[in-house]
Amino acid sequence: MSSLTYDLTLAGLSVGSAAALTGIGLIVTYRATGVLNFAHGAIAMVCAFVLRQCVVEWGWPLWAGATLTLLVLAPGLGVVLERFVFRPLSVLGSDPAQTLVASIGVFVLLVGGAALVWGQGARDDAPELVSADPWGQLAVVLVLAGGVGAVIRWTRFGRELRAVVDDRQLAVLGGIDADRVAAAGWAFGSFTAGLTGVLLAPFVRLDPYGLPLLVMEVVAVAVAARMRGLPVAVLVALGIGVAQSQLTRLHPSGWGEPLLQAVGANLFVVALLVAALVLPRIGTRDALPRTATARVATPPGAWIVAVVLFLLPLGFAGSDLQTSVQVPALGVVLLSLVVVTGRGGQISLGQAAYAGLGALFTALLAAGRFPGLPRLPELAALAVAVVLVAPLGLLTGWPAISRRGLALALATFAVGVGVSRFVFAQPYATSGLSLGRPSGFDGDRAYYVLELALLAAALLATRLLRTGRTGRALAAMRDHEAGASAAGVQVPYLKLLAFVAGAALAALGGGMLGMGLRAFDPGAYDPVRGLLWFAAVVVLGSDSTLGALLAAALLVGLDAGARGGMAAALIGVLAVLVGRFPGGPYEALRTAAVRLRLRRGAVLTPLGERVRERLRPVEQRPARVAVSTGAASRARAGRPSAADTHAAATDGAPHPQEPAPALTARGLKARYGGFTALDGVDLDITPGRVTAIIGPNGAGKSTLFHCLAGTLRPAGGRILLGARDITRLPAHARTRLGIARTFQQLAVFPSLTVAENVHVGAEQGRLPDPAAAERTLRLLTLDGPLRDLPAAALPTGTLRRVELARALAGSPRVLLLDEPAAGLDTAEVTALTRVLKALAADGTALLVVEHDLDLVADLADVVHVMTAGRIVASGPPDHVLDTAWAVAP
C-alpha cells in the first residue's frame, strides 16, 4: 500500500510540475504585461506539434528539435506576439479587456492554424523530452521558479518589471524601457508554455483542441497565487496534482460514485471553478473594449440579401444541404452572444455549455431519460430543454453581478469547462444517447425549413431584447454601469436577465444543432468552441444580429469548404487585428461624420434663449437677489473677520418657515478600512434651494456625495428622503424614488444617441414618462439635429447637457451634481448656472459639490464647508465663502 501511495504521489508530482510550469509562465507574463495570456495553452500545443514534426516526421535528433522548439520557436513566438499584437494595444492605452480579446484571438488563431497544418486528429507519438521520472520534471520546475523569483526580487530587471506592472506610463517616464521588459516577459512566458506542451504531450492526447484546453484548466494555479506569488503557485500546483492522483484510489459507492470519480479525476477544474467563482477577483477594473460593443449600422438592403442567402440552401442537395443545416442552428447560438455580449456588454466564454446542455436535455427528454419527466416528442423536448436550461444561465449571470472584465471572463470560462468535464464528458450523462429530428422534419430540406422558422423566432426574441426600454437599458449598462444605475436601471437584475435569455437562446441553438447532426456530440460544445464563438461575435457580430448570422455562415462554410481550422484561423486573425483600431472602422467613420456635422454648425445653438423662455426668470427668486460673486472675490482678497466666521456658523441654521428638507443626512459616518472619511455629518437638502458643499481636497465631499447617491454604504448614521429611510437602498432604487445624480467624470452612454440617453432616464426614473424625455430634450436644446447623433463623438459641454437631461428626464425631486462645471468653458458655465437656478426655482432640491468658488457664490443658496470629514461651517455664500478661505485649497 505504501508503495502505491509513493507511486501515486510521484505521478501526482509529475502532473503538478507541468501545472506549476504553466502557473509560472502565466504569472510572469501577467506581471510583465498585465495580460492574462489565454493563448498560453495554444502556444504549448504548437510547440509540442513542432517538436513532434522535427523528431518524428523529419527524423531530427531530439536535442536539435528541442533546441529549435524551446530556445528559438517558443521565445520567438512570445516576442512576435508582444511586438505585433500586444505592444500596439498597450501603446493605444492598455485597455485590459482589449488585450483579453486579443489573447483569445491568438488562442483561436493558433488552434485553427494547427488544425490546418496538422489536421484535427490526435497524435500519440509525441517524443519524450524528459523521462517519465517525475523527479526530473520537478527539478526543472523548482529551478525555474527559484530562478524567476530571484530575478524578480534581486535584479535590476526585476525591479523594472515590477515598476512596469505597477504603472507602465510612470515607469516609462522614469526611463525604463517598458517594451524590453514586456518582450522579455512574453519570451519567458512562451518558453514555459512550450516546455509545458513538450513535457505533457507524450502523456496526453496531442491534438489542436484538447491540449490547449488541458493547459488552460490549470490557470487556477496562477489565480490562487493572485497572479503574484510563484512559490504559492508551485505549491498549489503540486498539491492539486498529488491530491488528484491520490483520489484515484477512492472508489465510492452509491449514486454519487460517477460524479465523485469525475471530481477526483478533474481536480484542476474544481480548483478553476473555486478560483474563478469564490476567491477574491483579479483584474476587475476593466469592462469590454469599445470594439466589442460598437454599434454597427446595418447597410441598406443587407437584410434582403441575408434572407435570400438563407433561402438558397433550400435548392441544395446532399452534403451541401447537410452542412447548411448547421448554419441557422449556430446562428441562434451566436444570437445569444449578441444579447449577452453585444448588447449587454458582458463577457461570456461559457455559451458552449448552455448550447450543449440544450442538446443534451433535448436528447434525454426525447429518449424519456430525463429524471422525473415523461418521454416527449422531439419538438416538445426542445422547448422544455430551453425552459430548463434558461435558469441555469444564473451560473454565469450570478458571478456577473459582481465581476467584470478578466474576472468575469475567467468565471464564465470556468463554468464552460466545468459543465464540459462534469456533464458532457461523463458516460452517466451521455452514454448511448441518440437524438432524432421531429417527425415530419426528418429530411434535410424539411428540417432546414423548420430551422428557419425557429431562427425567425429567435430573431424576434433578440429584437425584443435589443429594442425599446429593455434594449436601451441593456446598452446603457454596457456603456456605463454606474451611469446606468444612476439613471435607475436595475443593473443586477438586467445582468441576470441577459444571461438567462442568452442561456435560453444558446440552448435552443444547441438543441437545433444536435438534431441537425442527429446526435449529441460533446465535441460540438467543447469550451474551445465557446472561445471561438465569443471571438467570432466580437469580430463580426458585436451588437449586430446580422453580424452573428454572417459569423455562423462563415464558421460553418469555411470549415466545410476548406480544411478544418480555416474558420478559427480567420476569426483569430480578425480578433487580433480588431483591437488595433480603437472603436473599429465603423466607429471611426461614424465619429468623422459626426465631427463634420458639428463643424457645419448645425447643432450648436446657444442654450440661453430657449431656457429663459421655458423656465421662470431667475431674477424673480427672492432668495437669490442678494447673491453676488463678490463674496468669492472678497475671499480671495483677504482673510475673513471673526464676526464673519461667527455669522457663517450660525446663519445656516434652518429657519422655522423653511420647507421641510427633501433629503436629510444625520450623523453620517463612512470609513475606508481604518480611515474615517466622514465623521458624523448632518445635512439638509431643501426643495427650491441650491445647496453647495465645498472644502479642500480629501475633505470627504465625494464620499458624502456617494453615500447620498447610494454608491457607498455609510458605516453609521441615516439618510432620509422625506420621511423614508433610504440608508440601505442601492443607487438605482434611490433614482426611482426621485434622487438623480450626475458624475464628475461624465457618465453618458456613448453608443446611444442623445435622445436615447435621455429616454433611458425618462423610462427608469421616478415617474417613467416618455413625454418627459422630449420635454427635457427641448429644455436643454438637445432636440435639434443633435438628438439623433450618437453621444460618442460630442464635445464635453454638450455631453454635460446630455447627462443633465438624462438626470432630469426621470422627474427627480433631488438632484445631486458632482462638479457639474468640470471641463466647461465660461459661456457653458453661465448657461448651466441659469438652468440650475431655474430648476431650483421650480422646486427641485439641488446639491452641488464644486471647487469653483465663483460658481458656488453665484449659484448656491446655502454653502457647507467640509474639512476632515466634518461640516465645519454653513450659511449663505457671501458669509461662508469668506470662511472657506481659511480651509479651501
Ligand SMILES: Nc1ncnc2c1ncn2[C@@H]1O[C@H](COP(=O)(O)OP(=O)(O)OP(=O)(O)O)[C@@H](O)[C@H]1O
Ligand atoms: N476608495 C478609497 N479608499 C481609501 N481611501 C479613500 C477612498 N476614497 C477616498 N478616500 C480617502 O477619503 C478621504 C476623503 O476623500 P474624498 O474623495 O471624499 O474627498 P474629497 O473632498 O471629495 O476630495 P477631492 O476634492 O480631492 O475629490 C481622502 O483622504 C481620501 O484619500
